Amino acid sequence: MYDGAKIIPGLIIFVVLSTFAIWYGAGDAKQVPKPEKPVGYTNCVKPTDFMRQSHMTLLNQWRDEVIREGKREQVEAGGKMYEKSLQNGCMHCHTSKEKFCDVCHSYASVTPYCWDCHMSAKKIKGLEEAI
């Protein structure tokens, strides 16, 4: 083989570089995220499994019901009533976006645009402190 001395190291470098993403994280399995659960509440409006997978679907459904169909009645969970609302419902218990929502969202590398308009308590404080 001509130029074997150059081609083979070249190939090795190429393979190493192109699989960089795989071996860089190897052996260093990221911790599964542990969002902080609200204290003093035992029931969410839906079972945990459902919420884990489909909370966004439920939020969209609530949005359409509340805004479009005017169905603003509250939902029941564990004997308590909650508003169908992100800011006034979910975040009534899950008070910290940073310790709950963001934990999984950053792990899954998603940036939902809820927060373009809806506010976490911290954001509200931040906006107010700017005064």
Added chain:
Amino acid sequence: MDNKRRKFLKIAGLSAIAGIGAPAALNMLMKGNVQASSPHGHGDDHGGGHEEAKGHGAHHGEVKQGKRYGLVIDVHKFNQTPGLAQKCISACHDTFNVPDIGNKKDEVKWIWEEPYTHAFPEHSHYKRNTELHHLSFLVTCNHCDDPPCVRACPTQATFKNEDGIVMMDFHRCIGCRFCMAACPYGSRSFNWRDPRGMKDGKPFIKKVNPEFPTRMRGVVEKCNFCAGLLKKGLLPKCVEATGDTKAMVFGDLNDPASEVSKVLKSHFTIQRKPALGTKPSVFYII
């Protein structure tokens, strides 16, 4: 030979055009192009399929059944009570986190004051008693019965709800501003700036109401008649702010027993630009 081919091509071309065009034309004829040109329809189908019923307000045209929220503004009471209009404006803007951008060009407003000649251009004439020309008028979205903004919106971000309120689903607004071009009252504002931003260290939203979201840049907003509060049995914030001055009366226009219907029956009222046929639900006692 050449002549024949020419003829053949002509006929083939014509029949192709006819073939493509005919079904579309037929379709249009059959549907009567309902969406865009129904003579007194909703302009949208969200209205809940209300049937046409007897008239309301200045228009004795047909009006849908069901709830039809409306507002009567007594201009004299407002002008007898200095500062009342401002109180209404703050009550609204503070509730809905409406940013105060601080310049006319980027201004965002849900309810504001206009001089007579701007609010009622078609009622203005030089010989009108001068008192009127010095008064200012609270104006807001008229929650028109036949809202042009709803027809214009390509995404149905703006729609009429079952209570006759012209609502906005901010999630869905793409910021095309068709609705702003369509609204003859300037009731809609566009967020040119990020409403959460600030200028010279002063945030656009002075006091945040944690129960309502803000908007984002590139979204249109306007008054929603406090749809959420109404469902809880409360009055709109501006009406609440007038206290018992009775400067604003709010209620169901389709309910003859409601206070607003009684006020409308017993007073001479005008609407803004009634000739346009939008059938505003906001009335003025002047």
